Each structure stands twice: as structure tokens, then as C-alpha cells.
Amino acid sequence: MRDTAGGPRVLLKRLRELMAEALEPQDRLDRIVRDIASNMVAEVCSLYVLRADSVLELYATEGLNPNAVHLAQLRLGQGLVGTIAASARALNLPNAQEHPAFAYLPETGEEIYNSFLGVPVLRAGRTLGVLVVQNRTKRHYREDEVEALETTAMVIAEMIAAGDLSRLTRHDGLELDLRRPVSFKGLSFNEGIGLGHVVLHEPRIVVTNLFNEDSDQEMRRLEASLGSLRLSIDDMLSRRDVAFEGEHREVLEAYRMFANDRGWVRRLGEAIRNGLTAEAAVEKVQSDMRARMLHMTDPYLRERMSDFDDLANRLLRQLMGRSPDDVAASLPKDAIVVARSMGAAELLDYPREKLRGLVLEDGAATSHVVIVARAVGIPVAGQMKGAVSMSENGDAIIVDGDEGMIHLRPQSDIEAAYAEKVRFRARRQELYRELRKKPSKTKDGVHVDLLMNAGLAVDLPQLAEAGAAGIGLFRTELQFMVASTFPRAEAQERLYRDVLDAAEGKPVTFRTIDIGGDKVLPYFKGSLHEENPALGWRAIRLTLDRPGLLRSQIRALLKAAGGRELKVMLPMVTELGEIARAREIMDREVRHLSRFAHHLPTSLKLGAMIEVPSLLWQVDELMQAVDFVSVGSNDLFQFVMATDRGNTQLSDRFDPLSVPFLRVLKHIADAGKRNHTPVTLCGEMAGRPISAMALTGIGYRSISMSPASIGPVKAMLAELPVGELKAFMDDNLSSHAVDLPMRALLQAFADDRSIPL
The missing domain is CATH 1.10.274.10 (PtsI, HPr-binding domain)
Structure with missing residues (x-):
């Protein structure tokens, strides 16, 4: 380069002038490579652009055979150019032909050149092409020359992104890599299908002013x-x-x-x-x-x-x-949010009526943002590594929450197939709506209460829409998780009153605040780093150690439920002494409110969640100590099977419908019947027809699930002969030799009787 200080600036100034001229894309490219060669005193300058089929096509050259333009090709990883594109790293070689990756393209006439400098054309970390200069003399290009070529490559990347080059290829039907359809396989975090357009949660800021004056x-x-x-x-x-x-x-x-x-x-x-x-x-x-x-x-x-x-x-x-x-200032009407990770509150910042789905690079099915997404009823696909960097705002996208897949910039046939799926689901939902007012009974007349899980005000309209018999689990901690500071007692009381009003006399079970472990509140002081947070200072353990927190919540619940029944459930109970201490706090709050003539609930019922296996060996004593029991199947399965439910490597390894876990659940249901204590199961398995069928067969007559699951489960129950199923389950759970997994046996039972799963 002639002038190490002025070379890059002179080149950028010339590029700015070329960008401003009214030129055809090919003419502009030809002029750009000519000016780069001139500025860098290079005998060759060539631009290769990455196509959607992972082939690098020569788009412009100064110095090589001009007839090779749009004909010379290298696969990704092939030759020096392919190596640069695959690694996203520059190559600076005094003798290119000695490099092991060198590949000779006879149509280009490049065999007479020795020194080689190639840099990737990058945009947002994605390789869109490769820019090369070459000379006959053997030399290393200087650092400032490498920097100048990389800077020029950035300008070319913006040309490619703007779509100016898309029509130049001579290969019909091929697009540039920027618009290439791509699919990702991850995990299903919430069922459903969403068709729409990408909204990056942390949108890439588009820089339009590239060249400086000073x-x-x-x-x-x-x-x-x-x-x-x-x-x-x-x-x-x-x-x-x-x-x-x-x-x-x-x-x-x-x-x-x-x-x-x-x-x-x-x-x-x-x-x-x-x-x-x-x-x-x-x-x-x-x-x-x-x-x-x-x-x-x-x-x-x-x-x-x-x-x-x-x-x-x-x-x-x-x-x-x-x-x-x-972030959410101007959304398309069919927004699908794509994020690396999100907080629960951040999702609620988006207008619900425009949300069609959520894609997460990280997260787990039980993470807080996924719980909120379920509440608002949108499909969620997670563990989609690389989805953010491959997406642009406005890209067409399909989220398949059933299969845990996304299709970015999908081809027309895939889009048409999914559009038909969406229409089919809509017709099926219409059938479920017709079941809304019908009783949830089995084919042989056994009644099963189908309750819904909730935790936010946005959930409440779904109580009537889904035809739920009540709210079997109201997660009170979600109000704390979506707030920037501790919700005041008045705000808690207002929410609980709204919930009871919306229920219109249907039963509501409030779970006391379940924070700690993975549910971290940024404003909560005193939480320590724990090796095993799921087994640590959380839920009832935390609130008994911070009784002021539990007292204020109990007081808000008591005041909100004045003149009505109040059901309160304690999470993460490990021993009966915890129930006794919580009951003391509740009795003290009742006495306090009575002293000041507050309107109290007509009845007060205290329950416990069975999530910790230790309760299985004191289950009869537990049933005597509480008014009702709820089984938290998510945590109970995690602890019984020693399986971290957030670990994606284990997510499909163990089955809740396995014989050991079903025996555990039957043990609890039998104890409830024996002690005349109502038992409800809340958890993921309640909302899937096949596992809801299994629960009904082992004695559960009350299960709580997401609102969207009530229709499919009710449709299953209507065709289920529960007497036959009970005998079937008893035989298989008592047998010491089950040849097939229980899931397969249950599927066969349903298929034989045309039970919709």
C-alpha cells in the first residue's frame, strides 16, 4: 500500500462515492474490486459470495479471467477461499500454492500468483463471502493492509444484506446464504404451532452511516x-x-x-x-x-x-x-420473539394480541419465561443454538412447539404444510370448545375434576374459556417474579381478590410463594450461591426462615377471601413439623384480623404439596395433618428419579409413565382414599392425554393442567372405560416382568378402544 495512513481512508472514500452512484450491481462490484486492487497495489482482487447451497461463487474479479465470473465455484471448506469462509478467519500467505488447502481452478488463471490475502465478508458474525487480493511477488501483507481489506469487506457485507446481489447468479433457483432456509431441532417447551415473522428480543442495531468525515x-x-x-x-x-x-x-x-x-x-x-x-x-x-x-x-x-x-x-x-x-415499539401482527434468554417480565412487555410464538436459544421447559408463555398460550421451542445469529428482524419463521423445531425463512411447501396444520388445530380447538360446558366424565360415568394452573392476571379469562372446574394451582410467586420490587401487601390482596372474583365460586388453591432455587428474585437479599439449588433454601424452607414474608402473604389471602372459602397449599414440604409451624402463623393472622373485625373466609383449608420423597414414608400421617394434598409431579419425578429437569441431556432419558414412578403416584392416591383426604395432581403429566389417562387408571379424580390441555383431556375421558383401565393398570403395575414400556402398553390400550390421545 502506498500510504499506510491514507490508504484505507482513500479506499473508503472511493467506495462511498461508488455506493452513491446509480450503477447496476455487477458494474458496482466490478468497479469496487478494480479500486481495491489499485489502492492496495494488488494484481488481483476477487469477491466470492456464499450461496444458499454452501457454494462460494466468484462474483467479481480484477486480474483473473473475467469469463470465470459466476462460473468459478468452491464448496464451503474447499480451497483457500472455502477455508476462510468455513473458519471466518483471514489467511495471509506469501506462497499460496504451498498451503495444504490450496485448490487450483484452471478457469481463473490464478496459477501465476503467489502471495494471497483473503478475509471473510462478515455481517453479525455470519460469513457471507470472501474478499481476496493476490500478487505475483512472494510477500506477507502488512497488518494495515489486512485491516483495510476487512473494513472494505464490511461495506460489501451491507451490499449483500441489502439484496443488491441476489439476482446476479447464473444458477437458477439459488439464493444467497443470507436468505437461505434453515431449520433447527431443539426441545418442545410448550405445544402449538406459530407462523409469523421474527422479532429479535435484543434487536441487532443496523448501522447505516458507515464512513466518517472526521x-x-x-x-x-x-x-x-x-x-x-x-x-x-x-x-x-x-x-x-x-x-x-x-x-x-x-x-x-x-x-x-x-x-x-x-x-x-x-x-x-x-x-x-x-x-x-x-x-x-x-x-x-x-x-x-x-x-x-x-x-x-x-x-x-x-x-x-x-x-x-x-x-x-x-x-x-x-x-x-x-x-x-x-424493543417492542413496532411489532408485526404475527410476532415470533427470538431470544437467547428472557426474563418472565420481559415477555409480558410484548402486546399479547400480536404474539404468535417464542424461540429460545437457552432455557428449560420449567423456566419462568416458559411458564408465562404457557399462561398466555403461545408455542415455545427451546435449546435452539444459533437461532439468534441466523435470524433477521422480519424473517418469516415457523415455530413447531409440538416437535420442538423452528423453520427460518421456510420454503413454500413447508409453509403450506404448516398452514394446513394450523387450520386442522383450529378445527380441533372448535371441537374442544363444544365440550367446554359438558361434564368431564369417563365413558362409564366416573367424574374427574379438570382444574387449571394459573399464576397471573392474564390467566383468569381462560378459566371460563377452557371450561375448567376451578384453579388447582395458583402460583403466587409469579407476581413476585415479574415485579421489579417486592409487591406490596395491597397489590397481593388485590390480585388474590381478582382471582377469587374471576372463579365465581369455583375452588381456587393458592400455593404460598415458591421462590429460591432456580426462581431468583433480583431484589431479594440474602440468597446465597448453592451447589444444588433445587435441593436448597427454597419454598416453605425459605418462608419459614423469613416468617414476615409468609405472614404478609397469608394476611393478604385472608383479607381477599373474606366471606368465601380459602384453600392454601404449602410447597416443598419435607416433614410434618413444617406444616405445624405454617399453621401457627396462619392461626396467628386469623386472630389478628379477628381482633380488628376484618371479614374472614367462611372456611379455611390448609394443604401440602408432595414433592419431596421423604413424605412417602409418612404419607398417612400427612393425610391426617392437612385438609387436602396436591402432588407436584414435576419436582417429585425429579427427586425420585434423581433427574435434573433442567438438564437437556436427561430430558428424554426417564419417563414419568415408567412403572416405578406410577407406583409412587398410586401409593399417594391410595393413601388419600384410605384417609378420606382429597388428592389432586398438578404438573406437566396432567396435561397430556396419555398420562392423564394413566393417572385416572391409578385412582386420581382431580388433576390440574394448563388451560389449553383441558379440551384434549376431556375428549380422552369421554371415550375412556375407566373400569377396564383400572384392571389393566393394576395388572401391569403389580407384575414383576413388564415386557413393554408402560407408555407403549397404554398407547396400545387406547388404540384398541379408539380413545383419542
């Missing part, structure tokens, strides 16, 4: 924004509501480390001195870093990638004067 001014803008960013991170770390330990603090510490990283700041400065604006410099360095980190195998470093992305987005917002609160 490098010194851009450096001052960068330094000012970096200063503000560092101050905001320091402020968040010093605030009282950030605990001194915990994952959220580690994330902020990682942000501070990146914000003060000299190497990162130096690269930003170099990009500005090469002619980019401050925001374009951040976009370039972020894209380079993301492309490199995507190919790292170290899981810790890959996790840090999302920290770096978030920090860079914060800096871009500072530079461009954007507010982070603008």
Missing part, C-alpha cells in the same frame, strides 16, 4: 460513549439491588472486563482511523469477534460471546442515542 470527532464520540457505558456498569454493580454473589453479578463483571479491555478499544480506534464511523467500528469489531468465538470449542468462551454481544449493543445504543426500552 476521525478525531469520531474518536471523541467513541470515548464519550465508552465513558458513559463504563459508568452505567459501575453504577449497576454498586447498587443495592445487585447481590454480591450470583450469576447476574458475574455477567456484569464480564461486561466491565470487556468495557475496559485495551485490545477491544484499540481495535475500535483502528477501524475509526481507517475511515469508519464510531458505530460502524463497533459493528465491525463485534462481527469479527463473534465470528471467531463461534468457532471456539471452549464452552466458557462461547458463553462469554453473548456477554460481548450485549455489551457491544449497549455501546451502539449509546452512540446512536437509542433507548433499550424501544
Whole structure:
């Protein structure tokens, strides 16, 4: 390069002029490669663009055979160009033909060139092509020349993203990689199918102003924004509501480390001195870093990638004067939110009437945002690694919550097939609506109460819509999880009163606050890092240690239920002494309210959840100590089978319909019958027709599920001969040799009798 200080700036200035001219896309590309070659004193400059079929096609060249344009091709990973595209790393070689990856393309005439510099064309960490310069003399290209070519590649990436090059290929039916249809297989977190358009939860900020007029001014803008960013991170770390330990603090510490990283700041400065604006410099360095980190195998470093992305987005917002609160400002009417992870409150910020689905790169079926998504009735697919970086705002997308799949930019035949599925589901839902007012009875006349799970005000309209017999589990902690501070007693009382009003006399069971473990409240002081949070300081253990929290909640419940029945359930009970202590607190609050002449409930019932296996060896004593029992099948299965329910490697390994677990559940149902104590099962298995059928067969006459599951379960019950099923279950659960898994046996039982599952 002639002038190491002015070369990149001169080149960018020329590119800006070319972008402004009214040129056909091919003419513009030809002029760009010619100017790059001239500026870098290179005898060859070539641009290869990645197509949707993972082939790199030569789109423009100066110096190679012009007839090879749109004919010369390399597969991803083939040759030097394919290696750069696959690795997202530059190659700087004094003698290209000695490199083991070199592949000779006779149509190009490149055999006479020795030195080779190739850089990936990157956008948001995705490789869209490769830009190459070559010379006959053997030499290493200087660092500033590499930087100049990378900066130029960024400009070309924006051309590709804008769609200017899509019609240039001579290969009919092939699109560029940016628009390539792609499918992801993950896990189903909530059933249903959603067709719509991508809304990135943390939208990629599009930088439109690429070229700077004054490098010194851009450096001052960068330094000012970096200063503000560092101050905001320091402020968040010093605030009282950030605990001194915990994952959220580690994330902020990682942000501070990146914000003060000299190497990162130096690269930003170099990009500005090469002619980019401050925001374009951040976009370039972020894209380079993301492309490199995507190919790292170290899981810790890959996790840090999302920290770096978030920090860079914060800096871009500072530079461009954007507010982070603008996320859901203008949504399409069929929004499908795509996120790495989300908090429960963040999902509620989106208008419910526009939401069609949720895609998460992380998370688990029992994470808080998924619970909220179920409450609002949208399909959720999780563990979709790479979905965020492959998506653009506005992309067409299909979420298959039944199979745990997403289809990004789907082909027309896939879209048509799913549209038919959606129509079929709508017809089926119409049939379920017709069952709404019919009693939930089996074919031989046995009544089964179908209750619904809830936890937020948005759930309440579904009580009537689903035809539920009541609310079998109201998760009171969700109100705490979606709030930024502890809900005041008045707010709690108002919510509980609204719930009872909406129930219109139907039974409602309120579970006392179940926080701790994985349900962390950022504003709650005193939670410590635990090796095994699911087995730790949570639920009734926490509230008995913080009795003020339990007292204020019990008082709000008692006041809200004045003149009505109140059912309160304790979570995570391990021994009977915990029930006795909770009853003392409740009795004390009743006496306190009576003293001040408050309107009290007409009846007060205290129950316990069976989630901890220790209760199985004191089940008769438990039934005598409480007014009712609820089985928390999610946690009970986790503890009985020693299976972390958030661990995706174990998610399909153990079956709740296995003989050992069904025996445990039957043991509880039999104890309830023996002691005349009502038993309800709340959990995922209650909402699936095949497992609801199994529960009915072992004696459960009350089960609680998501509102959307009530219709399918009621339809199953209408065709179920429960007398036959009981005999079938007794035989198979008492047998010491079951040849087939219980799930297969139950499916065969249903198939033989045309029971819809």
C-alpha cells in the first residue's frame, strides 16, 4: 500500500462515492474490486459470495479471467477461499500454492500468483463471502493492509444484506446464504404451532452511516460513549439491588472486563482511523469477534460471546442515542420473539394480541419465561443454538412447539404444510370448545375434576374459556417474579381478590410463594450461591426462615377471601413439623384480623404439596395433618428419579409413565382414599392425554393442567372405560416382568378402544 495512513481512508472514500452512484450491481462490484486492487497495489482482487447451497461463487474479479465470473465455484471448506469462509478467519500467505488447502481452478488463471490475502465478508458474525487480493511477488501483507481489506469487506457485507446481489447468479433457483432456509431441532417447551415473522428480543442495531468525515470527532464520540457505558456498569454493580454473589453479578463483571479491555478499544480506534464511523467500528469489531468465538470449542468462551454481544449493543445504543426500552415499539401482527434468554417480565412487555410464538436459544421447559408463555398460550421451542445469529428482524419463521423445531425463512411447501396444520388445530380447538360446558366424565360415568394452573392476571379469562372446574394451582410467586420490587401487601390482596372474583365460586388453591432455587428474585437479599439449588433454601424452607414474608402473604389471602372459602397449599414440604409451624402463623393472622373485625373466609383449608420423597414414608400421617394434598409431579419425578429437569441431556432419558414412578403416584392416591383426604395432581403429566389417562387408571379424580390441555383431556375421558383401565393398570403395575414400556402398553390400550390421545 502506498500510504499506510491514507490508504484505507482513500479506499473508503472511493467506495462511498461508488455506493452513491446509480450503477447496476455487477458494474458496482466490478468497479469496487478494480479500486481495491489499485489502492492496495494488488494484481488481483476477487469477491466470492456464499450461496444458499454452501457454494462460494466468484462474483467479481480484477486480474483473473473475467469469463470465470459466476462460473468459478468452491464448496464451503474447499480451497483457500472455502477455508476462510468455513473458519471466518483471514489467511495471509506469501506462497499460496504451498498451503495444504490450496485448490487450483484452471478457469481463473490464478496459477501465476503467489502471495494471497483473503478475509471473510462478515455481517453479525455470519460469513457471507470472501474478499481476496493476490500478487505475483512472494510477500506477507502488512497488518494495515489486512485491516483495510476487512473494513472494505464490511461495506460489501451491507451490499449483500441489502439484496443488491441476489439476482446476479447464473444458477437458477439459488439464493444467497443470507436468505437461505434453515431449520433447527431443539426441545418442545410448550405445544402449538406459530407462523409469523421474527422479532429479535435484543434487536441487532443496523448501522447505516458507515464512513466518517472526521476521525478525531469520531474518536471523541467513541470515548464519550465508552465513558458513559463504563459508568452505567459501575453504577449497576454498586447498587443495592445487585447481590454480591450470583450469576447476574458475574455477567456484569464480564461486561466491565470487556468495557475496559485495551485490545477491544484499540481495535475500535483502528477501524475509526481507517475511515469508519464510531458505530460502524463497533459493528465491525463485534462481527469479527463473534465470528471467531463461534468457532471456539471452549464452552466458557462461547458463553462469554453473548456477554460481548450485549455489551457491544449497549455501546451502539449509546452512540446512536437509542433507548433499550424501544424493543417492542413496532411489532408485526404475527410476532415470533427470538431470544437467547428472557426474563418472565420481559415477555409480558410484548402486546399479547400480536404474539404468535417464542424461540429460545437457552432455557428449560420449567423456566419462568416458559411458564408465562404457557399462561398466555403461545408455542415455545427451546435449546435452539444459533437461532439468534441466523435470524433477521422480519424473517418469516415457523415455530413447531409440538416437535420442538423452528423453520427460518421456510420454503413454500413447508409453509403450506404448516398452514394446513394450523387450520386442522383450529378445527380441533372448535371441537374442544363444544365440550367446554359438558361434564368431564369417563365413558362409564366416573367424574374427574379438570382444574387449571394459573399464576397471573392474564390467566383468569381462560378459566371460563377452557371450561375448567376451578384453579388447582395458583402460583403466587409469579407476581413476585415479574415485579421489579417486592409487591406490596395491597397489590397481593388485590390480585388474590381478582382471582377469587374471576372463579365465581369455583375452588381456587393458592400455593404460598415458591421462590429460591432456580426462581431468583433480583431484589431479594440474602440468597446465597448453592451447589444444588433445587435441593436448597427454597419454598416453605425459605418462608419459614423469613416468617414476615409468609405472614404478609397469608394476611393478604385472608383479607381477599373474606366471606368465601380459602384453600392454601404449602410447597416443598419435607416433614410434618413444617406444616405445624405454617399453621401457627396462619392461626396467628386469623386472630389478628379477628381482633380488628376484618371479614374472614367462611372456611379455611390448609394443604401440602408432595414433592419431596421423604413424605412417602409418612404419607398417612400427612393425610391426617392437612385438609387436602396436591402432588407436584414435576419436582417429585425429579427427586425420585434423581433427574435434573433442567438438564437437556436427561430430558428424554426417564419417563414419568415408567412403572416405578406410577407406583409412587398410586401409593399417594391410595393413601388419600384410605384417609378420606382429597388428592389432586398438578404438573406437566396432567396435561397430556396419555398420562392423564394413566393417572385416572391409578385412582386420581382431580388433576390440574394448563388451560389449553383441558379440551384434549376431556375428549380422552369421554371415550375412556375407566373400569377396564383400572384392571389393566393394576395388572401391569403389580407384575414383576413388564415386557413393554408402560407408555407403549397404554398407547396400545387406547388404540384398541379408539380413545383419542
